[in-house]
Amino acid sequence: MSAPSQALxxxxxxxxxxxxxxGNVQEIEQAIRTLPRTEIERLxxxxxxxxxxxxxxxxxxxxxIEQGKRDIAQGRxxxxxxxxx
Numbered sequence: 001m002s003a004p005s006q007a008l009x010x011x012x013x014x015x016x017x018x019x020x021x022x023g024n025v026q027e028i029e030q031a032i033r034t035l036p037r038t039e040i041e042r043l044x045x046x047x048x049x050x051x052x053x054x055x056x057x058x059x060x061x062x063x064x065i066e067q068g069k070r071d072i073a074q075g076r077x078x079x080x081x082x083x084x085x
Contacts, residue, residue: 032040071077 032043035043
């Protein structure tokens with residue numbers, strides 16, 4: 001079970017409250033404003049984990065990763081030096 005899925009199984013998670021509302025975004029925003037800061041931060045972490053789990057690793061991105069690995073293995077690399085003022 002992924003972290004967001006586990007979080008949803010936990011009734012103490014603030015995301016549960018928001019998701020159970022089944023309201024529109026405006027209602028959810030209003031509900032979030034009533035939460036203490038610590039709970040808002042927990043909700044933010046959950047949303048970040050959820051969104052990360054939804055990302056799709058495209059074939060184009062995989063190809064670029066593999067090309068980068070080949071370039072590094074063949075010594076085709078460059079380093080950037082910070083500009084000195």
